[in-house]
Amino acid sequence: MQSTVDTADKLMHTTVETAEQLGLTADEFERIKTILGRVPNFTELSMYSVMWSEHCSYKNSIVWLKSLPREGDRLLVKAGEENAGLVDIGDGYACVFKIESHNHPSAIEPFQGAATGVGGIHRDIFTMGARPIAALNSLRFGNLNDKKTQHLLKGVVSGIGHYGNCFGVPTVAGETYFEDCYGTNPLVNAMSVGIVKVGETVSATSYGEGNPVFIVGSATGKDGIGGASFASADITEESAEDLPSVQVGDPFQEKKLLEACLEVIKTQALVGMQDMGAAGITCSTAEMSAKGEHGMNIYLEKVPTRQENMKAWEMLLSESQERMLIVVHKGREAEVLKIFDKWDLHCVQIGEVTKEPRLKFFMNGVLEADVPAESLVLGGGAPQYHRAYTEPAYFEKIRAFDVQNVPDTANPRFVAERLVKLPNIASKRWIYTQYDSMVGTANASTNAPSDASIVLVKGTRKALAVTTDCNSRYVFANPHIGGQIAVAEAARNIVCSGGEPVAITNCLNFGNPYDPEVYYQFVHAIKGMGEACHKFNTPVTGGNVSFYNQSPDGPVYPTPTIGMLGVLDNMEQRITLDFKAPGHLLYIVGRSRNDINSSEYLHKIIGIEHSPAPHFHLEEEHQLQQAIAKLNKAGLIQSAHDISEGGLFITLLESAMAGNLGFDIHTNDHFRKDAYLFGESQSRVVVTVRPEDQEKFESLLHGLVDTTDHSVRHEKIGLVKGEHIIIDGDNWGAVNEWKQQYDTSVENHLI
Numbered sequence: 001m002q003s004t005v006d007t008a009d010k011l012m013h014t015t016v017e018t019a020e021q022l023g024l025t026a027d028e029f030e031r032i033k034t035i036l037g038r039v040p041n042f043t044e045l046s047m048y049s050v051m052w053s054e055h056c057s058y059k060n061s062i063v064w065l066k067s068l069p070r071e072g073d074r075l076l077v078k079a080g081e082e083n084a085g086l087v088d089i090g091d092g093y094a095c096v097f098k099i100e101s102h103n104h105p106s107a108i109e110p111f112q113g114a115a116t117g118v119g120g121i122h123r124d125i126f127t128m129g130a131r132p133i134a135a136l137n138s139l140r141f142g143n144l145n146d147k148k149t150q151h152l153l154k155g156v157v158s159g160i161g162h163y164g165n166c167f168g169v170p171t172v173a174g175e176t177y178f179e180d181c182y183g184t185n186p187l188v189n190a191m192s193v194g195i196v197k198v199g200e201t202v203s204a205t206s207y208g209e210g211n212p213v214f215i216v217g218s219a220t221g222k223d224g225i226g227g228a229s230f231a232s233a234d235i236t237e238e239s240a241e242d243l244p245s246v247q248v249g250d251p252f253q254e255k256k257l258l259e260a261c262l263e264v265i266k267t268q269a270l271v272g273m274q275d276m277g278a279a280g281i282t283c284s285t286a287e288m289s290a291k292g293e294h295g296m297n298i299y300l301e302k303v304p305t306r307q308e309n310m311k312a313w314e315m316l317l318s319e320s321q322e323r324m325l326i327v328v329h330k331g332r333e334a335e336v337l338k339i340f341d342k343w344d345l346h347c348v349q350i351g352e353v354t355k356e357p358r359l360k361f362f363m364n365g366v367l368e369a370d371v372p373a374e375s376l377v378l379g380g381g382a383p384q385y386h387r388a389y390t391e392p393a394y395f396e397k398i399r400a401f402d403v404q405n406v407p408d409t410a411n412p413r414f415v416a417e418r419l420v421k422l423p424n425i426a427s428k429r430w431i432y433t434q435y436d437s438m439v440g441t442a443n444a445s446t447n448a449p450s451d452a453s454i455v456l457v458k459g460t461r462k463a464l465a466v467t468t469d470c471n472s473r474y475v476f477a478n479p480h481i482g483g484q485i486a487v488a489e490a491a492r493n494i495v496c497s498g499g500e501p502v503a504i505t506n507c508l509n510f511g512n513p514y515d516p517e518v519y520y521q522f523v524h525a526i527k528g529m530g531e532a533c534h535k536f537n538t539p540v541t542g543g544n545v546s547f548y549n550q551s552p553d554g555p556v557y558p559t560p561t562i563g564m565l566g567v568l569d570n571m572e573q574r575i576t577l578d579f580k581a582p583g584h585l586l587y588i589v590g591r592s593r594n595d596i597n598s599s600e601y602l603h604k605i606i607g608i609e610h611s612p613a614p615h616f617h618l619e620e621e622h623q624l625q626q627a628i629a630k631l632n633k634a635g636l637i638q639s640a641h642d643i644s645e646g647g648l649f650i651t652l653l654e655s656a657m658a659g660n661l662g663f664d665i666h667t668n669d670h671f672r673k674d675a676y677l678f679g680e681s682q683s684r685v686v687v688t689v690r691p692e693d694q695e696k697f698e699s700l701l702h703g704l705v706d707t708t709d710h711s712v713r714h715e716k717i718g719l720v721k722g723e724h725i726i727i728d729g730d731n732w733g734a735v736n737e738w739k740q741q742y743d744t745s746v747e748n749h750l751i
Contacts, residue, residue: 014045022049028383035375043313043361043369047376050279050317051286054547057382060513061545064526072539074502076198080378083124083204083275084192085541087503089567091460094198096130099138099191099468099507099563101546106188110155114188115163116249116321121192122169123275126258127324129201129265130194134455135164137174137190138468138507138561142183144423144746149178152186160190161434166251167258171435173453175468178423184551189507191563193466195457202265205272206327206353207292213351215281216340217257218322221306223248225317253322253345260343261324267339269332271353276323282316282376284325285359289373290380295358298351300368312361312368327353387513389520397610398477403596406606409674413732415605416649419678420738421745422604425646430747448576449658451493451642452566463574465499465566471645472557477598478613479521483528483560485613485682488621489644490564491536495625496640496685498573498632499566501536506543506562511555513547521558529560535618536625538564575632577641578658584638584720585694586665588648589631589701590624590684591713594675600645601678615681620710624683627704627712636697637687647678649727651686656725657739664726665718677727688720 019029022045032040032048040048054060070079076086076094084098102117118135125132137160142149164171169192206213264270272292274284281303285296300315310318328336333349340347354360359376361369375381409415419425452467469490475482491501506529511518533540543563549556568574596602597612631637639659643651656663667676675681689697704712718726725732732738 014040014042018042019045022046023053024049028052031383035372035381041369043316044371046313046317047282047369047371050282051376052382054513054545056278056283057378058545059383060385060387060547061508061522062378062384063386064523065545067526068530068540069533070540072503072537075539075541079540079542083127085503085505086128086201087541087565088198089457089462089464090569091462092198093457093460094196095464095565096125096128096194096196097192097505097563097565098124098542099189099505099561100124100544101507101509102188102190103185103509103546103549106156107152107185110152111159112248114156114159117188117190118160118163119167119249119251119254119321120277121190122167122254123277125192125194126261127204127273127275128196129262130196131262132169132192132194134193134453134466135169135171135191136453136466136468136563137171138187138470139174139176140182140187140472140556140559141178142186143180144178146183149183156186156188157431157434163249163251165436167255171432172455173467174432176428176431177472179473179557181554181556184553185549185556187509187549187556187559189468189509189561191468191505193455193464193565200265202270202273204274204288205292206288206296207294208271208329208353209294209355211271211330211353212328212333212349213296213298213353214326214328214336214347215303215350216260216324216326216347217345218250218253218320219304219306219346220310220315220318220323221320222310222314222318223320225314225319249321256343256345257322257324260340260345264336264339267332267335269328269336271327271329273324273326276319276325278319280316280318280320281325286373286376288325288327289357289359290377293357295354295356295360295373296351297354298359298361300350300361300363302348302350304346304348312363316361316369387519388516389523390516391520392517394610398612401608401611403594406596406602406608408672412673412677412727413730415601415674415678416732418605419601419646419650420653420742422600423746424600425650426746427743429743449578450497450574450576451640452497452499454497454568454574461570463568463571465494465497465568466564467493468561468563469493470559470561472559473598473603474613475521475525475560476557477611479524479558480528481613481616483525484532484618485616486560486562487529487532487536487538488616488618488682489642490562491538492621492625492642492685494564494566495628496575496642497566498575499568501538501564501566503541504533504538504562504564505541506560508543508545509549509556509559509561510547511550515555518555525558525560532618535622573632575637575640577639577655579655579661579663579688579720580638580659582661582720582722584688584690585716586663586718586720587687587689588684588715588717589627589687589712592668592671592676592684592715593679593681594671595679595681596675599647599678599680601647601674614679616683617710621683623704623710623712624685627701628685631687631697631700634696634700636693636700637689639688641686643680643684643686645680647680648686649677653725653738653742655686656735657742660735661720662722662724662726662735663718664721666728668715
């Protein structure tokens with residue numbers, strides 16, 4: 001067999017023009033030639049085009065991702081070492097969790113794009129040996145009045161529900177926002193959480209000369225070819241022509257694959273296992289080989305296919321779903337084959353591990369590609385770039401904002417009635433009822449809502465608190481502060497649910513990195529996130545970067561979505577947000593401010609797009625969260641709900657609706673009425689306290705006050721009372737009337 005790739009008919013001559021058509025640059029083409037010591041053939045160049053795409057290599061982001069905190073006492077693997085984060089949660093158990101995007105496929109084919117996003121993120125969990133027990137998502141769409149938005153929304157939600165419900169993992173939490181900038185390019189971020197016993201994980205590695213390499217699961221087709229490259233380009237009117245780049249999923253096949261993989265792991269016959277996500281066979285062989293410092297010989301004619309006469313490069317780039325690559329200890333093949341045969345899944349040996357760290361792909365005796373494994377992967381030969389960045393021009397409009405030019409509202413009830421119907425505020429019941437939240441009985445939060453979702457860890461007294469969070473308008477207004485707030489709000493939701501924040505995964509959604517203003521947003525959001533992660537001791541376990549979320553109309557809002565994991569050592573720590581009983585006292589823990597910046601009220605009701613981020617200070621937030629944790633430990637709060645979108649009024653309303661109880665509060669004359677009720681200044685939580693606990697509650701908080709500008713303050717604003725909403729003595733109506741509007745306003749609009 002020839003040692004170089006030079007067979008004439010398959011190996012068409014490539015040029016810099018070929019490279020550029022595949023998304024590579026002229027410099028990258030020269031770099032590949034240097035690595036190989038020759039001109040790459042088309043198959044090899046195609047492999048580099050997907051592996052060196054932004055989606056796989058993070059070439060425009062890795063230099064900044066390295067600045068994020070990636071170590072912690074609970075972390076069992078560092079970020080990037082495996083398919084997902086692995087965190088010790090005690091009692092001999094670990095949690096595996098990760099969030100990733102499927103934005104571009106969902107923009108073109110929303111049902112399959114979203115469905116395969118869910119399937120892919122679950123595979124990242126069980127390829128490490130963990131059983132997925134919960135799913136979350138973070139979704140962004142354009143104007144809800146737009147027919148295209150309604151089409152994308154229906155498809156994405158149906159795709160998530162279909163795959164998750166059939167696969168049998170509950171969708172326990174999520175968030176959905178609507179802003180014009182997402183009209184062409186929606187964001188579909190999917191998160192999966194799994195549980196595994198410590199020491200029972202499997203690594204995505206390959207070693208041991210002569211060990212057999214198997215492809216298991218579904219057959220390989222032409223769906224998803226070039227998907228990684230497709231995800232590394234802007235969305236245009238012509239993007240619909242890239243429909244073959246969108247994968248097609250089968251949740252029932254994935255369910256069988258899950259059970260077979262978990263069963264085969266227990267045999268200890270595996271050297272390693274890797275799912276075939278982006279770049280398919282190319283990525284899985286390269287990453288496993290590079291990690292194990294070995295190579296592979298792969299015989300592509302042995303790969304089970306769905307279409308006849310597939311070319312080598314098509315097989316290597318296909319992103320067909322529900323497939324895994326496994327390396328088996330030589331001599332253990334029979335027991336592995338038996339398990340996959342039991343589950344009626346393909347399990348075909350397609351190659352073997354080699355000592356030389358090169359990947360050689362053959363097709364019917366022809367050597368189609370021969371490349372060093374490490375040259376394809378992140379941290380190996382893939383390029384890393386420092387991009388230029390400049391402050392966005394729109395910052396001038398933000399600096400020009402003056403709250404004094406916005407008159408205070410003379411009719412707060414009228415504002416509240418409009419606010420409660422806004423798509424970003426109103427109930428997402430019409431979305432989440434399409435998801436099965438109870439399958440597997442892991443979810444403990446359905447009938448008792450809390451700021452984060454609470455998921456039981458069976459076999460222990462523990463529970464997980466999980467959430468996805470990012471207010472992208474805050475990041476647009478101030479990427480640094482907005483990045484801090486995204487982490488802080490996630491941590492606040494965990495704490496307000498009784499948990500201890502322990503780690504994050506992130507999904508960084510931005511526009512084109514070659515745009516200096518977009519890259520400015522990215523860099524400063526990363527800096528803010530890193531500072532907040534250090535403050536809350538929540539290291540980054542992994543995630544992904546999704547650039548090129550941009551259309552001819554411009555980029556989306558910078559959206560660094562945070563998926564956070566928290567731990568409750570026992571369910572007695574749990575806090576819910578619903579009001580518990582009439583007569584309980586209402587407090588704001590935290591400081592109110594004359595601040596309407598970047599609020600739903602200012603943006604959607606007043607119509608001002610450019611304003612600063614709401615007030616936030618990292619130390620003030622940290623002290624607030626410590627105070628809530630101490631109050632909970634002392635048993636002094638009956639409910640807690642953080643103040644976020646919609647401000648104090650929406651926070652109170654949500655707690656009232658959840659508990660079917662009204663409230664009677666007074667506003668504070670030291671503040672504008674609109675800022676007090678609808679402002680979104682950060683680091684505030686509404687809590688309820690039993691009257692008999694009032695003295696202890698206030699005493700504990702007084703003990704936390706010091707001379708700094710960031711110590712915790714509190715304010716008694718009223719009490720839980722009756723069935724109506726009373727504000728400053730005015731009866732705003734019954735809670736159930738508000739609930740009717742909150743639950744159905746958007747639903748009726750879509751009908």
